[in-house]
Amino acid sequence: MSSVNEKIAGKIRSIASSLLESGEVAAFLGYTTGSLPGMMQPYVARDAKEAENLSWSSFCVINLANYLPALLKSFEPPRRPNEPPPEGPLPKVGVVATGCWSRNMVVQIQENQIDRNRVVIVGISSRGMVDRRKVQRFVGNREILSMEEQANFLVVKGKDFEEKINRWDVVRDNCKTCTHPDPVIYDELVGGLSGKRDIPDRFRQVDEIEALDIEERWKWFQEEISSCIRCYACRNVCPLCYCPTCFVDDSRPQWVGKSIDRVDTALFHILRAYHCAGRCTDCGSCESVCPMGIRMRLFTKKLQKDVLELYGFEPGLDVETPLPLSTYKVDDPEDFIITNIKKGDKK
Amino acid sequence: MEKAKKNQWEPKIIAFLCNWCSYAGADLAGVSRYQYPPSIRIVRVPCSGRVSANMILDALRSGADGVLVSGCHPGDCHYISGNLYARRRFALLERFLEFIGIEPGRVNFSWVSASEGEQFAKVAQEVTERVRRLGPARKLVKEIDSCPA
Numbered sequence A: 001m002s003s004v005n006e007k008i009a010g011k012i013r014s015i016a017s018s019l020l021e022s023g024e025v026a027a028f029l030g031y032t033t034g035s036l037p038g039m040m041q042p043y044v045a046r047d048a049k050e051a052e053n054l055s056w057s058s059f060c061v062i063n064l065a066n067y068l069p070a071l072l073k074s075f076e077p078p079r080r081p082n083e084p085p086p087e088g089p090l091p092k093v094g095v096v097a098t099g100c101w102s103r104n105m106v107v108q109i110q111e112n113q114i115d116r117n118r119v120v121i122v123g124i125s126s127r128g129m130v131d132r133r134k135v136q137r138f139v140g141n142r143e144i145l146s147m148e149e150q151a152n153f154l155v156v157k158g159k160d161f162e163e164k165i166n167r168w169d170v171v172r173d174n175c176k177t178c179t180h181p182d183p184v185i186y187d188e189l190v191g192g193l194s195g196k197r198d199i200p201d202r203f204r205q206v207d208e209i210e211a212l213d214i215e216e217r218w219k220w221f222q223e224e225i226s227s228c229i230r231c232y233a234c235r236n237v238c239p240l241c242y243c244p245t246c247f248v249d250d251s252r253p254q255w256v257g258k259s260i261d262r263v264d265t266a267l268f269h270i271l272r273a274y275h276c277a278g279r280c281t282d283c284g285s286c287e288s289v290c291p292m293g294i295r296m297r298l299f300t301k302k303l304q305k306d307v308l309e310l311y312g313f314e315p316g317l318d319v320e321t322p323l324p325l326s327t328y329k330v331d332d333p334e335d336f337i338i339t340n341i342k343k344g345d346k347k
Numbered sequence B: 001m002e003k004a005k006k007n008q009w010e011p012k013i014i015a016f017l018c019n020w021c022s023y024a025g026a027d028l029a030g031v032s033r034y035q036y037p038p039s040i041r042i043v044r045v046p047c048s049g050r051v052s053a054n055m056i057l058d059a060l061r062s063g064a065d066g067v068l069v070s071g072c073h074p075g076d077c078h079y080i081s082g083n084l085y086a087r088r089r090f091a092l093l094e095r096f097l098e099f100i101g102i103e104p105g106r107v108n109f110s111w112v113s114a115s116e117g118e119q120f121a122k123v124a125q126e127v128t129e130r131v132r133r134l135g136p137a138r139k140l141v142k143e144i145d146s147c148p149a
């Protein structure tokens, strides 16, 4: 592990253990080292001793906000679905948050999924997380036995090879276009802040698809999702997907069939992405966990682009601005309404 | 005029019409004897805000060649702002469907009030024309053989 990460991990451990020791939080949500090289595993420490297992690296690809609502709920006394929570303070939870994770927490606060007063956020400015698939491709899909991180390089070793890879070359697509690596809300900070990044072509991947003609786009969409096995990992890992019953599980009416029928798969992807409109922070978790390497981030990125274009909104930057689909303006763009187009024609 | 030939293909179009305006508008079109194509199949909904992307896609999956969603003019919604929330959702959906390769014109949106019988007939004609030009919808229709072997 690089000294950068070791320093961060050390700070996380010391903050977590003092929070746990003092009883300020009942649990601390972070990462621990996984069982394979380049794999990190979300981890809940429940006492100072367990806090020693906390770690940090460039492979923390899952958005920890995903676990917060359920973790908080686990500390509430059991009650009926519509019964209000009990009076008085409930146990708190500590959590590590990078830019996008903290933005998802903001969205969760806005959507009443978490209570800001019950989370202690330990902010970290993200350096960009690494895409394991890119590393794997870099070494020609040979088996990787160890991965060592230096400040700007990864040293990847296998049975009979050793490669030094420039870290930025294998950083995830979403991190490369991230404008907001700093946490937007936090109670403690680990390391410094790096400021807003200016990425003029951050929607380039979307622009490229938009430039195709309609049949090519359909072909691209079909090909992109064709290997989907409908495991729903992309949904399960998303911090926006906390619905008690997801539309894919509705049976009356059944919006999508359970098979890997191409139409069902298409409907699943259209609706999953659409449900994230105006809420998705492009954290990239969905793409990182897909076992089939499907780049479903491109779908949410398109929605993100349109939300910005039409309503000038970016999710999770502050708690005050309402989410775009839970509000409206009288003069919102409506040039797609055909009765307007006709009026325009007459002029 | 191009009189509909016996065997000419007629599109099937599902129209989700708001009870308070477009549905009454369609009714008025009928009462006033404005002609509009028989391709429109009406589903009455309480407000355009009731129409979700699920419902629109479900229509396409079940074999509709086109969809029309029509509500009250902005400012006239019976529930004050249902159509204004809906407008944002539809704008994003429309763009998104186009992005993934669904032809523009398959899914259409309009505002028609209860007094606009003639306007409704025009919208119905326009939508039918659009869909007719596109031909039968295949992309999101679920068929037995759309399942891989």
Ligand code: SF4
Binding pocket: A227, A228, A229, A230, A231, A232, A233, A234, A235, A289, A290, A291, A292, A293, A294, A296
């Ligand atoms: S994680 Fe990948 S394979 Fe699984 S449902 Fe999502 S897109 Fe399909």
Ligand code: SF4
Binding pocket: A235, A240, A241, A242, A243, A245, A246, A247, A248, A271, A272, A275, A276
């Ligand atoms: S895909 Fe939609 S319905 Fe399913 S959990 Fe996510 S937001 Fe909820």
Ligand code: SF4
Binding pocket: A063, A104, A237, A238, A239, A240, A276, A279, A280, A281, A282, A283, A284, A285, A286, A287, A297, A300
């Ligand atoms: S849709 Fe994907 S990128 Fe967007 S918030 Fe959910 S997991 Fe993150």
Ligand code: FES
Binding pocket: B018, B019, B020, B021, B046, B047, B048, B049, B071, B072, B076, B077, B078, B079, B080, B081, B082, B083
């Ligand atoms: S009542 Fe007609 S659109 Fe809301």
